[in-house]
Amino acid sequence: MSALNLFRKEFGAEPAGLWAAPGRVNLIGEHTDYNEGFVLPFALPQRTIAAVGPAPAGEWTVCSTFEGEGISFGATEPGEVTGWAAYVAGIVWALRDAGFDVPGARIALDSEVPVGSGLSSSAALESSVLTALIDLGGLELPLERRPALAQRAENVYVGAPTGILDQSASIRCRAGRALFLDCRSYEIKQIPFDLAAEGLAILVINSNAPHQHVDGEYGARRKSCEEAARILGVPALRDVPLAGLADALDRLDDEVMRRRVRHIVTEDQRVLDTVALLEGGRVREIGPLLTASHASMRDDFEITVPQIDVAVEAALEAGAYGARMTGGGFGGCVLALIDADRAPAVTEAVENAYGNRGFTAPTCWIAVASEGAARL
Numbered sequence: 410m411s412a413l414n415l416f417r418k419e420f421g422a423e424p425a426g427l428w429a430a431p432g433r434v435n436l437i438g439e440h441t442d443y444n445e446g447f448v449l450p451f452a453l454p455q456r457t458i459a460a461v462g463p464a465p466a467g468e469w470t471v472c473s474t475f476e477g478e479g480i481s482f483g484a485t486e487p488g489e490v491t492g493w494a495a496y497v498a499g500i501v502w503a504l505r506d507a508g509f510d511v512p513g514a515r516i517a518l519d520s521e522v523p524v525g526s527g528l529s530s531s532a533a534l535e536s537s538v539l540t541a542l543i544d545l546g547g548l549e550l551p552l553e554r555r556p557a558l559a560q561r562a563e564n565v566y567v568g569a570p571t572g573i574l575d576q577s578a579s580i581r582c583r584a585g586r587a588l589f590l591d592c593r594s595y596e597i598k599q600i601p602f603d604l605a606a607e608g609l610a611i612l613v614i615n616s617n618a619p620h621q622h623v624d625g626e627y628g629a630r631r632k633s634c635e636e637a638a639r640i641l642g643v644p645a646l647r648d649v650p651l652a653g654l655a656d657a658l659d660r661l662d663d664e665v666m667r668r669r670v671r672h673i674v675t676e677d678q679r680v681l682d683t684v685a686l687l688e689g690g691r692v693r694e695i696g697p698l699l700t701a702s703h704a705s706m707r708d709d710f711e712i713t714v715p716q717i718d719v720a721v722e723a724a725l726e727a728g729a730y731g732a733r734m735t736g737g738g739f740g741g742c743v744l745a746l747i748d749a750d751r752a753p754a755v756t757e758a759v760e761n762a763y764g765n766r767g768f769t770a771p772t773c774w775i776a777v778a779s780e781g782a783a784r785l
């Protein structure tokens with residue numbers, strides 16, 4: 410059922426409007442966001458749609474095609490609304506906490522973004538609701554401040570310690586562009602990313618691997634990076650330049666921590682190199698950077714799983730220019746840069762590799778860089 414029809418069914422009325430916000434894939438720059446470095450996501454065509462209408466002041470009701478029961482709440486503090494509706498209550502809370510007079514609202518949600526696959530259905534949900542409430546209430550919140558507010562909802566209200574990548578992508582990406590984001594200054598640059606014009610495509614391979622240990626491992630990586638920055642006497646690992654990497658590694662005793670640092674420092678450089686190639690129109694040449702990013706996540710950051718590594722290997726063997734896991738890790742999706750007409754062959758190669766190993770079949774599709782959050 411569509412968000413519009415769910416709204417009509419639940420509330421017996423027409424909504425004031427429909428708002429959409431996309432999921433994302435990160436082209437390159439993994440785990441660099443909370444190290445105040447660089448990321449390069451683009452928005453997916455798959456979106457979360459919020460049908461939203463007014464309600465009395467201080468009252469919010471939310472329902473979703475994903476969930477049976479609608480949930481109502483008033484002005485709450487973190488922890489008071491739990492489960493999936495916490496993402497919505499968190500947005501209301503973060504807006505109120507920033508001093509905004511948030512309008513009461515009735516919200517019906519539907520999403521095309523696969524949930525829990527590392528494509529950021531959570532940020533799509535937050536961003537669609539945030540954009541709707543801002544428009545509905547006529548709130549003065551400039552675009553550049555919105556991702557941090559949505560991130561705060563997820564960090565503080567939901568309790569998930571994510572960086573700012575996902576919300577920035579869902580809110581600030583543009584069609585035909587990749588979003589180069591400096592996660593310290595929040596400065597952005599829209600980078601040309603029209604692959605079809607080059608006869609190229611990004612194939613997304615959802616590994617469909619069960620997500621395991623995601624939160625704990627994410628927290629452990631984050632802690633290790635923060636600890637390394639402290640030992641090295643820098644505000645964040647972003648402040649270790651590639652030219653200073655050998656020196657920095659010499660100053661760290663812990664072998665695991667050294668590998669974590671090497672991933673972040675080299676990954677930041679790979680994002681910069683990717684941006685330079687894309688701006689120079691040398692799109693195919695980003696392939697080796699994508700593959701190097703994957704090796705770094707596999708060997709140094711240790712966040713891949715066998716299904717993910719097999720998908721990357723199979724895509725490369727089938728002729729991809731480059732391939733890497735995208736997203737936080739321990740499952741989720743792989744992206745591969747391919748000649749557009751090779752999509753069926755690469756898909757088949759990955760499916761065969763999965764079949765040979767007895768893995769659950771993957772799901773593959775072409776991702777086209779799409780528009781960020783907007784009213785429909």
Ligand code: ADP
Nearest residue numbers: 473475493520524525526527528529530531534
């Ligand atoms: P990801 O963002 O990678 O998809 P997360 O674990 O961060 O995975 O977020 C998934 C959670 O977001 C779901 O478990 C659910 O609580 C919530 N969610 C996402 N989309 C919807 C939706 N359309 N309706 C209800 N809840 C949703």
Ligand code: MG
Nearest residue numbers: 529530531532
């Ligand atoms: Mg998420």
